[in-house]
Amino acid sequence: MKKQTRRNFLTATGILGGGLAASAMPLGKKQNKKQVIHHVFFWLKNPNSKEDLAKLLAGLQTLKKIETVRAIHIGVTAKTEERSVVDATFSASELLFFDDLAGQKTYQDHPIHLEFIKNCSSLWEKVIVYDSVDI
């Protein structure tokens, strides 16, 4: 079935009329609106402590409950090639997608986020945040 025909079929049958519709497009083609992308990198005070890393990652998991978070990726350093431009010294990363600046602000001030900072900020010695918006 050709792509367009298939989509028409899906729409006609109502398959794309429900919850699937909003998520049927891959990331980056998902919607036309300019998403705000919030990427935070954490450097632990004890980078070799598996326990501290686990605590931080568990804390980061709580952030997905914040209602304006559209998507979340929690990660650790990937073992890609060592190159001078690659900073592989961080311990964990948190990548969040928001619909807009207001969504990001709601997240910043949200009790769940503040609770995360209260519980986990003693674990890290450095944080860098990069906020970008889709062109």
Place this chain on the structure above:
Amino acid sequence: MKKQTRRNFLTATGILGGGLAASAMPLGKKQNKKQVIHHVFFWLKNPNSKEDLAKLLAGLQTLKKIETVRAIHIGVTAKTEERSVVDATFSASELLFFDDLAGQKTYQDHPIHLEFIKNCSSLWEKVIVYDSVDI
């Protein structure tokens, strides 16, 4: 139709057997495999040059053609709140998703990527790359 039933139906009818399958879930819930996330931040030599920024962004657009790039977000600095942890000094960012480390390596060595570096590297004075992998 319940979610599971719908999925069974879609699978049975072959609707999820094609290209739609891989993109039917929203970002972050897209699949269980651990994606490699490659985030690059660029600082232009002439940060106030709209022309240089446009050239860089146009160059970044070419990267989406690389076959192992599963998703791409090209962005500029978002106007979020000024905070000490936020680095808002970069000019542009490139966020790429790969299925695995091999996909990222294919991208690194790909002629389109090398052509991008050749054409655009004179524009930037600094690049930082962060590679993370989903936990």
